[in-house]
Amino acid sequence: MELHMTPHLIRSACLLCLGALVISGCSSRDPAAVAASLPTAKPAAVARAAEDAPNFAPHNPHLADSVYPLGHVNPAQSTGVNIAGPRGKAEALTVENGGITYTHLGPAHFGGAISPEYPNGKRVIWSNGGDRISKLDYDTLDVIAEYPITFGPLYQNKGELYSEEEADDLFDMLDSQPLFANSGLLTVLRTIPVAKEYYGAGLAGVYFMLSADNTLYVGGKDSILAYGDVNAGEHDSEITLLREWKKPPEIKGGFNSMNMTYDGWIVSSSDDGWLVMIKQDFAEYRTIALTGAEVAQAWNQHMLDIGRSQGAATWVRNAPAIDKDNNLFIASLEHLHKVIWDGDQLSTDPTDGAWVEPYSNKGDISVTFEDIIDPATGEAYRFENVNVGTGSTMSLMGFGEEDKFVVMTDGDTLMNLTLFWRDDIPEDWQQLPQAPTRRIAGMLPANIGQADKTEVQTEQSVVVGGYGALVVNNAPASKPISKAPDGAFIGLAGHHPDFTPHGVQKFEWNPGVQALQVAWVNTDVASVNCVPLVSNGSDMVYTVGARDGHWTMEGIDWSTGETQFTWVTGSSRFNTQFSGVLIDQEGRLWHTTIHGIVRYERPGL
Numbered sequence: 232m233e234l235h236m237t238p239h240l241i242r243s244a245c246l247l248c249l250g251a252l253v254i255s256g257c258s259s260r261d262p263a264a265v266a267a268s269l270p271t272a273k274p275a276a277v278a279r280a281a282e283d284a285p286n287f288a289p290h291n292p293h294l295a296d297s298v299y300p301l302g303h304v305n306p307a308q309s310t311g312v313n314i315a316g317p318r319g320k321a322e323a324l325t326v327e328n329g330g331i332t333y334t335h336l337g338p339a340h341f342g343g344a345i346s347p348e349y350p351n352g353k354r355v356i357w358s359n360g361g362d363r364i365s366k367l368d369y370d371t372l373d374v375i376a377e378y379p380i381t382f383g384p385l386y387q388n389k390g391e392l393y394s395e396e397e398a399d400d401l402f403d404m405l406d407s408q409p410l411f412a413n414s415g416l417l418t419v420l421r422t423i424p425v426a427k428e429y430y431g432a433g434l435a436g437v438y439f440m441l442s443a444d445n446t447l448y449v450g451g452k453d454s455i456l457a458y459g460d461v462n463a464g465e466h467d468s469e470i471t472l473l474r475e476w477k478k479p480p481e482i483k484g485g486f487n488s489m490n491m492t493y494d495g496w497i498v499s500s501s502d503d504g505w506l507v508m509i510k511q512d513f514a515e516y517r518t519i520a521l522t523g524a525e526v527a528q529a530w531n532q533h534m535l536d537i538g539r540s541q542g543a544a545t546w547v548r549n550a551p552a553i554d555k556d557n558n559l560f561i562a563s564l565e566h567l568h569k570v571i572w573d574g575d576q577l578s579t580d581p582t583d584g585a586w587v588e589p590y591s592n593k594g595d596i597s598v599t600f601e602d603i604i605d606p607a608t609g610e611a612y613r614f615e616n617v618n619v620g621t622g623s624t625m626s627l628m629g630f631g632e633e634d635k636f637v638v639m640t641d642g643d644t645l646m647n648l649t650l651f652w653r654d655d656i657p658e659d660w661q662q663l664p665q666a667p668t669r670r671i672a673g674m675l676p677a678n679i680g681q682a683d684k685t686e687v688q689t690e691q692s693v694v695v696g697g698y699g700a701l702v703v704n705n706a707p708a709s710k711p712i713s714k715a716p717d718g719a720f721i722g723l724a725g726h727h728p729d730f731t732p733h734g735v736q737k738f739e740w741n742p743g744v745q746a747l748q749v750a751w752v753n754t755d756v757a758s759v760n761c762v763p764l765v766s767n768g769s770d771m772v773y774t775v776g777a778r779d780g781h782w783t784m785e786g787i788d789w790s791t792g793e794t795q796f797t798w799v800t801g802s803s804r805f806n807t808q809f810s811g812v813l814i815d816q817e818g819r820l821w822h823t824t825i826h827g828i829v830r831y832e833r834p835g836l
Contacts, residue, residue, distance in 0.1 A: 673747025
């Protein structure tokens with residue numbers, strides 16, 4: 232993000248620096264005090280009857296046999312699990328009191344994959360970051376091996392790996408910033424250079440998945456990379472780059488996703504609207520452009536020209552979801568696409584079962600590309616009063632005999648939680664009055680329970696568990712620099728009370744009346760920049776938030792929406808920085824952070 236320091240901003244920053252020197256000592260930095268001020272934990276709910284338990288996406292046998300083989304848990308991208316996570320009480324968790332385990336990894340790690348068991352019964356955690364690939368002992372979180380990404384921009388700019396001492400200096404700076412009202416701009420100004428350094432390269436290298444044979448696939452900007460053990464079958468082996476698949480010239484744009492079909496093909500997409508299928512040995516590939524992709528390059532360049540950050544406004548921003556029949560569901564700027572994979576070829580032909588449907592995307596962007604013709608109209612591509620499209624990865628809802636949907640948040644400034652019929656539309660289904668297509672089964676504003684709210688958007692996947700779908704508010708509480716992206720305020724500075732966004736909202740499909748309904752709203756909890764996780768096994772949803780400037784892990788009852796526990800960790804060391812809450816084989820919560828990985832040492836039920 233380019234920030235132009237006007238005289239007004241310079242004066243404001245100087246005053247804030249002076250105020251910080253005088254008042255910073257008055258800001259509480261005591262996680263235990265925050266935990267002590269919270270309400271008593273709610274009692275555990277009675278377990279639901281077995282017949283009420285939802286179905287889940289079937290396990291993909293080509294992915295690692297673990298609870299967490301890829302970014303959003305499963306090919307359906309639902310971010311929901313059946314394994315029981317924890318319930319608890321309000322408390323402060325620290326490394327010193329044994330409540331958490333933390334390991335330094337370096338910058339820009341956005342999750343990790345749990346391996347299948349090795350022959351000796353051990354597991355490891357693989358994590359891909361900005362300057363290295365890391366492999367950790369599953370039991371201790373000790374680093375077993377690292378593979379420096381010497382060809383990546385972070386390593387090339389620095390010439391070496393980021394050290395734990397450098398990370399500690401960053402956390403000391405973040406944790407020493409003042410928390411009094413209207414002082415948050417100082418934190419933003421001090422963190423913008425860090426954000427540009429760590430995350431300026433966009434989404435390349437963020438997405439990953441681990442295969443059944445323990446190969447870690449990572450999507451680079453122009454290639455797919457496969458990492459594995461030097462000595463196959465040995466958990467403490469060093470890491471090697473096994474092979475690289477380089478993008479051929481016909482595929483436009485940088486890769487921004489990773490998934491796998493149920494017949495074992497790697498799936499990725501590009502921000503210019505191309506889908507590509509690759510065999511795991513990289514011997515073959517298939518590719519197709521999405522309907523409308525001829526305008527993608529022009530749109531993406533226009534977004535950069537008007538100051539939008541890389542990856543936050545591109546024509547395709549997120550990964551496809553995949554059902555058990557290998558149908559792919561992916562969103563572009565204004566449409567949801569169903570693409571057919573028959574095991575050998577991709578198709579966007581409606582006669583094969585493919586479709587393209589519009590979703591709402593109202594905003595203030597208007598642009599015409601005179602030299603690019605829309606095949607549907609024969610005229611120049613014209614966008615009037617549009618926004619930058621959905622920020623959510625597609626999630627699938629409904630498995631087995633359940634009603635089946637694709638779930639997303641749309642692109643409206645005040646986004647709508649939107650359900651599309653995944654397969655055939657029921658014959659008697661009537662188009663909803665506000666919906667742009669009959670295929671939409673439900674469309675409700677995600678206003679976090681505030682009828683007068685005019686702006687809510689998210690960069691997170693919709694969290695799906697059963698017929699429930701959770702959305703979070705990622706709009707900062709204030710924006711002293713109006714043209715700056717929201718991430719400047721809810722990322723490294725998201726814990727500051729000036730910016731902390733509050734509110735999570737659960738919607739639920741009611742199959743009896745065939746309608747999407749609001750289940751509950753919790754405005755007490757902040758899900759600052761985290762992708763939450765739902766555990767139907769414990770009837771809980773988990774997210775990382777902030778209270779009074781302290782980072783927290785929040786546990787919310789999935790059925791009632793009540794806050795069940797808050798674990799206060801305090802330091803910016805535990806900021807998810809746009810990664811998600813994960814769960815391990817024992818039901819313990821964990822996630823990556825600005826510079827590392829943290830596990831909460833409280834077992835599942």
